[in-house]
Amino acid sequence: MTITTRFAPSPTGYLHVGGARTALFSWLYARKHGGKFILRIEDTDLERSTQESVDAILEGMAWLGLDYDEGPFYQTHHFDRYKEIIQQLLAQGDAYYCYCSKEELEQLRTDQMANKEKPRYNGKCRASGPLLQDSEPVIRFRNPTDGVVVIHDLVKGDITVANKELDDLIIARADGTPTYNLTVVVDDMDMKVTHVIRGDDHINNTPRQINILNALKVKLPDYAHLPMILGPDGARLSKRHGAVSVMQFRDEGYLPDALLNYLVRLGWSHGDQEIFSVDEMVEFFALNDVNVSASIFNMEKLLWLNHQYIMNGDPAHVARHLSWHMGQLGIDPSDGPDLIDVVKVQRERSKTLVEMAASSVYFYKEFDSYEEKAVKKNFTVGSDQVLARLRDELVVLTKWTAQEIHQVIVNLAEVLGLNMGKVAQPLRVAICGSGVSPAIDVTLALVGREKTLARIDRAINYIRSLN
16 A cells, blocks of 8 residues: 555645644655655635635745645546535435525524534435425535544544534535535545545544545545644734744745754654754654644744754755845845855854845945944054055965965064954954954955955045044
8 A cells, every 4th residue: 555645735825834734744754654745735715715825835845845746736627526426425315405595504503502502504404305496505415313433543542523413514515616525535535545644623524524435435544633833822823923934934034944844843753852854854753753732833943943954054055045035135146255155154143044145245245334333443543554554465465265364364463563353353344344254364265355455445445534
C-alpha cells in the first residue's frame, strides 16, 4: 500500500500558519514513508473562492518548499463525479430528497433551542420518494440512527460518537452543487488517500464522513486531528496576534527553513531537540509524537530561531532569500559586492532579512545623509585631517583586501598617537553613514576602492563645511 496524504485548503484567503503546519505534517508523513503528497484546492464555495487566494496558496507552498506529487486538483472540475456519487447514494436508499423550506428549518431550530434540545434536522422528509416535478429540493444523507462511530485517531486516540447525535446532513444544495462533506469523501476515496491529517476543528465532520464512506463500502482512511494553534492570550490565532499569513512572514524577513522548523515544533517534539534540518524532520517525524493539547504561537521564539538559521545556515541559501528583500529596497545586488559575502559579515547582528537588507544598503547605494548622532560623536574637529591621511594611505594600496586595509588603519593610529576608535569610527561614518557596521576593514573591502575614496572625500568636505 502506498501511503497517500493530502493538503486541501479552501481558496478563500491567504495560506494561514495553521494550514501551513497541516500541510507540513502531511508532507512529512508522506515523505517519511515513501508515499505521495497531494495538493487539492477545495473551491466549491463559489462565492468566496478567488483566483487570488489560489495563487497565494501556491506561492506559500512554493516558498516553504512543500512540493506535491500530484495536483493541484480543483473540486470545481469534478462536479460530474460528485453528482454520480450522489445518484448512487439515492439509488441505494442512503440519501433522500428534502423539501423542507428555509422557514420551516429556522422554526424547527428555534423550537429546539427553546426546549434546550440540540438543534438538528428531525428527519421529516426521510420517507420522501422520487424527485417531484417542478421542485428544487436539497439532498440529505440518511445517517444511521443507532450504533456508534469510532474514530481511531492517530493523535487523540479513539473518539466515539453516537449516531443519534448526528442529523441527516445536506450533501447537495437546491441548485445541485455538492457540499463540503460529500466532496471531501469522494475526493479522498478517488485519490486513495490513506491518511487524513487535518486540524481538530474537523472532528465534528469526521463521523459524518465515515458514515458516507461506509455507505459507499470503501476502506476508511486513518485520521489524525492536529490541535489548534493559539495566540499568547489563549484565543485562536488570528490577525490581531500579528503575522499569520505565510507570505507575511516572508515579507517580514523570516527564512522558510526557520518557519518550517518552528511549525514542526509547534505541537510535535523529538526529545529536547529544537533545531531540525528538513531531512531530520522527515527522519524523526511520527504522528504518535504529536501533542494532544493546543500550542501557543510565540513570536519571540520564532525570531530567535530565525536568527539561528541566518547565523548558521548556508550563506548562499540565505543570500538567495536576502536578494528578494534587497529588490524590495530598489537595489540590484549585482551592482556591488557578492551578496554571499555580505551575508557572512552581517548575519551575526541580523535577526531578520529585513534588518539585514536595511543595514546593507550602503554596500550598493549612496546614502543621502549622515546619522546625526554619529556625526556629533565622530565628525569632530580634526577628524577631517585623520580621514585625509587615511585617504593618502589607502589610495596607494596595491591590494584592496581587508588585511591590507586593516594594517593601514593600525599603522596610522600608531603614527598619530590615537586609539583605534578615533581613526576607525570617523572612517565608518564616512563610508556607511552611521556608527554601526561590520569590522571596518571588511566593510571597506566590500564597498570597494572607488566608492571608499569617493565617500572619504565627501566626508572630508562635509566636516569642513561644519567648521
